[in-house]
Amino acid sequence: MKLAGNDILIQSLINEGVEYIFGYPGGAALHIYDSIFKQKEMQHILVRHEQGATHAADGYARATGKPGVVMVTSGPGATNAITGIATAFMDSIPMIVISGQVQSHLIGTDAFQETDMIGISRPIVKHSFTVDHQSNIAQIVKEAFHIATSGRQGPVVIDIPKDLTNPDDLFDYEYPKEVNIRSYNPPLDPELSQIERVVEAILNANQPVIYAGGGTISSNASKELIELNSYINFPVTNTLMGLGVYPATDDKFLGMLGMHGTFQANMAMHNADLILAIGARFDDRITNTPDKFAPNAQIVHFDVDHSSVSKIIEADIAVFGQVKNSLQAINSLIKERLNDIDNSKIQKWHSQIAEWKNNHGLNHDLYKDKSDSKPILPQAVVQHIYHASKGNAFVTSDVGQHQMFAAQYYHFDEPRKWINSGGLGTMGFGLPSAMGVKLAYPDEEVVCITGEGSIQMCIQELSTCSQYKLPIKIFNINNLSLGMVKQWQDMNYDGRHSSISYEDSLPDFKSLVESYGHIGIKITKNSELRDGIEKAFSIKDKLVFVDVYVDPNEHVYPMLVAPNGSLKDMWLSKGNKT
Amino acid sequence: MIERQLTLIMENKPGALARVVGLFHQRGYNIDSLHVDPIDDFTQYKFIEDELSIKFSKGEVSRLIIKTTVGDALMRQILRQINKLIEVIAVSDNESTYLKGILRDENLL
Ligand SMILES: Cc1ncc(C[n+]2csc(CCOP(=O)(O)OP(=O)(O)O)c2C)c(N)n1
Ligand SMILES: [Mg+2]
Numbered sequence: 001m002k003l004a005g006n007d008i009l010i011q012s013l014i015n016e017g018v019e020y021i022f023g024y025p026g027g028a029a030l031h032i033y034d035s036i037f038k039q040k041e042m043q044h045i046l047v048r049h050e051q052g053a054t055h056a057a058d059g060y061a062r063a064t065g066k067p068g069v070v071m072v073t074s075g076p077g078a079t080n081a082i083t084g085i086a087t088a089f090m091d092s093i094p095m096i097v098i099s100g101q102v103q104s105h106l107i108g109t110d111a112f113q114e115t116d117m118i119g120i121s122r123p124i125v126k127h128s129f130t131v132d133h134q135s136n137i138a139q140i141v142k143e144a145f146h147i148a149t150s151g152r153q154g155p156v157v158i159d160i161p162k163d164l165t166n167p168d169d170l171f172d173y174e175y176p177k178e179v180n181i182r183s184y185n186p187p188l189d190p191e192l193s194q195i196e197r198v199v200e201a202i203l204n205a206n207q208p209v210i211y212a213g214g215g216t217i218s219s220n221a222s223k224e225l226i227e228l229n230s231y232i233n234f235p236v237t238n239t240l241m242g243l244g245v246y247p248a249t250d251d252k253f254l255g256m257l258g259m260h261g262t263f264q265a266n267m268a269m270h271n272a273d274l275i276l277a278i279g280a281r282f283d284d285r286i287t288n289t290p291d292k293f294a295p296n297a298q299i300v301h302f303d304v305d306h307s308s309v310s311k312i313i314e315a316d317i318a319v320f321g322q323v324k325n326s327l328q329a330i331n332s333l334i335k336e337r338l339n340d341i342d343n344s345k346i347q348k349w350h351s352q353i354a355e356w357k358n359n360h361g362l363n364h365d366l367y368k369d370k371s372d373s374k375p376i377l378p379q380a381v382v383q384h385i386y387h388a389s390k391g392n393a394f395v396t397s398d399v400g401q402h403q404m405f406a407a408q409y410y411h412f413d414e415p416r417k418w419i420n421s422g423g424l425g426t427m428g429f430g431l432p433s434a435m436g437v438k439l440a441y442p443d444e445e446v447v448c449i450t451g452e453g454s455i456q457m458c459i460q461e462l463s464t465c466s467q468y469k470l471p472i473k474i475f476n477i478n479n480l481s482l483g484m485v486k487q488w489q490d491m492n493y494d495g496r497h498s499s500i501s502y503e504d505s506l507p508d509f510k511s512l513v514e515s516y517g518h519i520g521i522k523i524t525k526n527s528e529l530r531d532g533i534e535k536a537f538s539i540k541d542k543l544v545f546v547d548v549y550v551d552p553n554e555h556v557y558p559m560l561v562a563p564n565g566s567l568k569d570m571w572l573s574k575g576n577k578t
Numbered sequence: 579m580i581e582r583q584l585t586l587i588m589e590n591k592p593g594a595l596a597r598v599v600g601l602f603h604q605r606g607y608n609i610d611s612l613h614v615d616p617i618d619d620f621t622q623y624k625f626i627e628d629e630l631s632i633k634f635s636k637g638e639v640s641r642l643i644i645k646t647t648v649g650d651a652l653m654r655q656i657l658r659q660i661n662k663l664i665e666v667i668a669v670s671d672n673e674s675t676y677l678k679g680i681l682r683d684e685n686l687l
Contacts, residue, residue, distance in 0.1 A: 122596065122597060122600050123600060127664040128593075181664065182632060182667070182678075183588070183665055183678065184678075185678045186679060187679065306676075306681070307658035307659050307662055311655060
């Protein structure tokens with residue numbers, strides 16, 4: 001078959017099984033958009049800003065495990081996509097970003113809308129390609145998908161000069177069946193000797209903890225993790241990125257750990273004698289001061305990325321490989337050793353953890369207080385959302401206090417249901433990522449828990465939601481300020497609130513969303529909270545935006561004491577620390 | 579901190595060198611010196627061809643020699659980060675080599 005460059009590109013995406021392209025057209029991408037117009041297999045979702053396209057593709061990828069695909073034009077189209085590429089990179093999310101480029105002969109001349117996309121994106125991509133000839137397009141697409149979705153996943157950029165998509169020049173087209181990049185070989189199966197060492201460590205532990213992160217989700221290893229723990233019954237904590245990989249309603253689940261982790265999760269980590277770190281990377285929001293991290297623990301680190309292991313915390317046993325394969329290997333060895341597992345050995349440890357939880361665990365019953373004598377608590381809003389959605393929703397979030405409350409109080413029982421920007425912490429992520437999730441799962445409940453600060457960073461996508469009829473539920477935890485920044489200013493700058501409020505200039509969100517054809521609900525009193533939230537969920541065919549006015553003085557606790565603190569050093573409430 | 583030498587064998591593709599140099603800057607490592615040239619005579623690295631079961635043609639791959647002054651832990655990190663670059667076929671320091679992603683305990687390059 002002979003095709004032009006633009007059609008080769010689009011046909012290659014179709015051959016990869018792409019369902020949606022999130023994008024925005026422009027000069028350098030016009031030939032490509034003409035090819036998109038002529039086909040029926042994929043749907044192009046026209047966003048309102050390229051950042052929205054990247055986050056939507058990212059949300060789609062996080063929810064489905066399949067790579068998200070983005071199309072942008074050169075220059076400003078490409079630069080607008082950068083924040084979303086960096087967001088995906090930090091959380092190891094598979095994404096393909098195709099950027100139009102000026103014509104080959106103009107490259108380097110400061111041509112109209114020319115920008116060095118490969119150069120600008122280099123530090124925030126797993127890999128990138130410049131298309132140099134039409135006959136290489138199919139191979140490049142094949143390699144790009146392979147790289148994005150294997151090993152430690154991540155975004156891949158394909159930059160394609162306009163002349164190479166010219167509809168008049170035809171070339172042979174056949175989509176490659178296989179791909180083999182001779183310099184690239186991500187680890188898959190672990191070394192058996194390491195697995196044997198891990199099994200011994202498991203059998204000898206008295207105070208063990210499983211610390212599982214986003215890598216366990218990327219590797220689709222939730223089932224294997226649950227199976228492992230059905231044999232060994234260890235307490236389990238998840239990172240912000242890992243929530244859902246182990247069921248939150250299981251009695252061995254400790255909640256999230258780290259900066260705003262639960263008391264029992266942080267205490268268990270600090271006092272552990274064995275930590276099984278699974279697809280987690282000892283981020284600084286997890287370790288607090290690395291020198292003081294878990295002083296008595298033997299560290300076992302499972303990761304597909306060699307460079308993640310012993311980067312921050314030295315591992316005693318390193319297991320390189322896909323987390324799924326490594327856990328399968330452990331499970332098959334453990335199954336032969338069931339008689340050697342002495343569950344009574346860790347009973348004291350479980351009781352100690354239960355006591356920590358009793359003394360300082362989170363209060364999940366705040367939603368029961370309906371009195372109007374106090375302002376609405378943001379935590380209670382999340383609890384109501386949890387109950388009204390029966391714990392089944394996909395929940396996307398933005399960045400700030402509302403994000404932490406969502407992570408703390410919504411119990412995620414399944415992986416890929418909690419969608420947030422953990423590594424980069426990108427405000428503006430919540431709404432567009434929810435669009436990607438809703439397109440992937442039109443029959444599922446998709447909720448975005450946001451703040452009045454974050455939502456305004458990509459609020460233009462409300463228009464995309466009306467165009468494609470995406471009935472997501474947005475809960476705006478409105479504290480009239482950049483709450484998380486304000487909290488730090490309260491705690492570290494004697495309450496000097498520098499540039500965190502815009503109280504008099506906030507839009508009336510209800511009328512704003514109504515102008516896009518959506519439904520707005522405004523809630524200001526506790527007594528209206530439950531009904532308002534239930535009403536939002538009862539509306540199935542429309543986007544509902546619930547603007548909830550909450551106590552502007554609330555802080556997120558626990559919070560690690562920094563600098564120089566360890567994981568056992570936490571603020572538990574205002575002015576009260578461990 | 580001691581001065582160390584890193585040897586890389588990588589695809590001779592546009593932008594590949596920039597990825598290596600960019601990585602040093604991005605991760606806060608320093609380059610003392612850098613030398614790069616395409617490999618014409620591959621005899622010395624025949625074991626790589628055997629390992630990958632391919633035949634390199636002239637100029638297809640380059641050798642980079644980078645000198646940097648760092649401690650042990652950082653050296654290990656640098657090696658691992660370079661190994662992650664898709665176009666790097668092999669990288670070694672004085673004690674170890676990553677060849678197509680797999681770690682060996684000797685300097686093969
Ligand atoms: C793009 C971007 N800019 C700045 C920040 C820094 N930041 C982190 S949280 C936060 C406040 C967010 O306010 P809001 O969305 O209202 O959430 P709240 O904390 O009030 O719940 C800011 C400014 C960020 N994370 N992302
Ligand atoms: Mg706010």
